[in-house]
Amino acid sequence: MxxxxxxxxxxxxxxxxxxxxxxxxxxxxxxxxxxxxxxxxxxxxxxxxxxxxxxxxxxxxxxxxxxxxxxEKSVWPASVTSLVSFSTDIKPAYLSARYESYREPEDVDLASFLQKSLVREAGGMSPEDRIQVYESVVHWLGLEPLLSQWIVTLSNGQMRRARLARGLLSSPxxxxxxxxxxxxxxxxxxxxxxxxxxxxxxxxxxxxxxxxxxxxxxxxxxxxxxxxxxxxxxxxxxxxxxxxxxxxxxxxxxxxRSYNFNASNLLPLRGPRADSIIDIDNITVAYKGKVVLKDLKWTVRRGERWHLRGNNGTGKSTLLSLITADHPQSWNSKIRLFSEPRKVGRQNYFSINKVIGHASPEIHAIFPATLTAFQTVSTGFTVGSFLPPSSISHVAGDMTTQEQTDRINSLLQYFNVNPDALFSELTLNDQKLALFMRAIVKNPEVLILDEAFSGMNDESIFRCKQFVYEWGGTVIAIGHIEDEIPRCDKYIRLHGGENLAEQGVVN
Ligand SMILES: Nc1ncnc2c1ncn2[C@@H]1O[C@H](COP(=O)(O)OP(=O)(O)OP(=O)(O)O)[C@@H](O)[C@H]1O
Incomplete structure (x- = not known):
């Protein structure tokens, strides 16, 4: 042959x-x-x-x-195959690291990130061939404009293309x-x-x-x-x-399967529907002069379920980080939470995140693997999206009241996750469930579900969606696959750059 x-x-x-x-x-x-x-x-x-x-x-x-x-018989198969998994493998020390100007020595820009794998892996190629492969891969994947950007600042979609580029550069x-x-x-x-x-x-x-x-x-x-x-x-x-x-x-x-869990009994709404919770009044965000959000106006009222839409790199994570105060520009009086303008001194990071529940791939990526499922969910009461791993380990599970303990256990039982299993030993599905429960356990005023169900199996997605629906609280969801987001009634679509966002009703 x-x-x-x-x-x-x-x-x-x-x-x-x-x-x-x-x-x-x-x-x-x-x-x-x-x-x-x-x-x-x-x-x-x-x-x-x-x-x-x-x-x-x-x-x-x-x-x-x-x-x-x-x-050839002499070739070791594992050396010429490249398995690229698209789960997050770049872990900023904590979430807001993305928006800081100070960089750790191990932070690199995209060009160095890609060239490092080229030097290390594409042995046996002439330097000219290497440069050609590098240039073609960067070009195919449209990465040229991002080469000088720190990799921690890339959006999820951009990072995915970068990972594929790295897989291709090893010439498998x-x-x-x-x-x-x-x-x-x-x-x-x-x-x-x-x-x-x-x-x-x-x-x-x-x-x-x-x-x-x-x-x-x-x-x-x-x-x-x-x-x-x-x-x-x-x-x-x-x-x-x-x-x-x-x-x-x-x-x-x-x-x-009959559904016998009443989410709204366990987690009743905190106040009248239709009260304004988040008001963003004409915000513009730019990175080094490049505008990402332009004159953004947005009001979120209690009980509304928003789908935050937009292609990769149009500013969805940036907008969420303004709300959760992970972004330096969050301290801006044009952002109001319960009609209170944001102001250093009047609110702080923890007072803001006390009312926000948040699950995202970034939180998943830096979540301490040594906590049990029970402790994982319990951290929803104590910390927001800010997760310095050292401080989380000693607060987890130590400070919960009896009522909180009961609530955590009811959720774990309902979603069928073993309370004593270590986070690292849970399946991907159960890790995602634990992080979802962590986001909702304190009955937040706003629940942010950023790709929170992707990676779950169909049954878990169905249960979480049903749970969120019955709970009835305020939701901001991000997800590119319709099946993987909770039922929403409104949407806001970002277009990136100088283009204005568009809002409407979900049919
Ligand atoms: N600190 C930063 N410095 C420079 N550029 C940044 C920084 N943070 C984000 N960006 C850029 O801003 C744009 C918006 O990023 P953002 O993560 O908000 O997009 P997104 O809509 O959430 O994308 P995705 O769907 O791919 O996750 C991207 O082009 C990204 O590279």
Whole structure:
């Protein structure tokens, strides 16, 4: 067989384990062949494990049951595969670090961040080739205007493109992109998808997709993976039906379940609906002269549920950080909370965040892993979005009253999360649930849910949405996937730059 037709990866009755003597990662042995002419997406509850197995992680038994026929025998597979996971891996020490002018020595600008991985990983290439690869990747991903920006200041969508660039700069033969569209707006999703679809054969691209995500048109083959291993794999058309069946079956299981928890009894509204809670009157924010928010006016009243919309980089996180006082320009009398103009001396960071509940990918990224689920939720009473890990550990769980303890336990029981499990040991779904409970436990005046449900399974998303709806309090939600945000009645759409925001009613 010609070298370019040889399979990329072959699993044949392969048993995969973290270490030689440990328990297998799938109940059944794996058998699957991935050819270079096919374009695969992996989905299902255990997709990431399978991507890791393709990337050469885990021990295969027998040893020859996993092979990479397209590679020279001397090449170590793990050295030519790049698994890019799009969960956050840059952790500012705390949230407002993004907006500070002082930088830690380990902070770097985007150009250095990318060049570092080029120098380290693309061995064997001539310096000219390296520069060319670097320039093309930066250009493809539209990163030129951001090269001199500190990476902690990039928006989520910009950071995602930066991570993909880093994965490509290591010149892998196989690029495994796990959830590359998470947090991307529709425009960026389609350009990212087009780019990934065109890269093969340099490198071959395999996607990891969540079960309910749209499968890009260019994908030719799908594999659905759960704890037992491959449920179904093959041509896309043959597998989509099975995928749909699974989605429907799961939806019907939890939609039919009787709902016997009254959120508004546990967390009653604090005051009359329609009172103004947040007033922003003509605010403009610019970074080094580049305007992000222009003449913004916005009023949020008690009981309103807002969807904060806008493409990547249009200023959504910036606007939220003005509200939560993470942003230096938060101390501005044009921002009023309960009709009180913001003023140093009159309010402080903690008095503001006492009434705000907040869950976001940034909080998730810096959350101390050593707290138990109970302690995690209890920190919702004591601290806002500001989370210096050292101070959080000793306040967590020590200061809760009996009433608060009971409330934390009712929530944990309802959402079925083990109170004693360490945060680091919880599944991604349960971590997200714990952070959601942390945001809502103090019955906040405003609940900010920034991509708070993404990464949860469908049942948890459904329960959280239902819970928020029954609670009836004020919500500001961010999310690019409609299914993953609570029901909203109003929206504000940011357009970035000098363009004015637009507001309206959600149909
Ligand atoms: N401290 C900073 N210095 C320079 N530019 C910044 C800073 N903070 C944010 N920006 C830029 O401001 C713009 C808005 O960023 P922001 O994170 O508010 O956008 P977003 O709408 O939340 O985006 P996403 O949907 O990608 O998360 C981006 O172009 C970002 O790079």
């Amino acid at each position: 010609a070298k370019h037709n040889k399979p990329l990866v072959v699993f044949e009755n392969c048993i995969l384990r973290p270490q030689y003597y440990s328990k297998e990662i799938f109940h059944s042995p794996t058998t699957l062949t991935l050819l270079p002419t096919q374009k695969w997406a992996i989905t299902g509850t255990h997709k990431t494990r399978f991507l890791e197995a393709i990337a050469g992680q885990y021990t295969a038994t027998p040893a020859e049951s996993r092979s990479y026929p397209f590679l 033969k196989i690029l495994l992109a796990d959830e590359p569209f998470l947090g991307l707006d529709p425009v960026s999703t389609s350009s990212m998808s087009a780019l990934l679809g065109e890269l093969a054969p340099a490198p071959h691209v395999i996607l990891g997709l969540r079960a309910h995500e749209r499968v890009p048109d260019w994908i030719s083959h799908l594999a659905v993976i759960d704890e037992s291993g491959i449920i179904k794999a093959g041509k896309k058309d043959d597998v989509t039906e099975k995928l749909q069946e699974l989605r429907n079956r799961r939806n019907s299981i939890f939609i039919d």
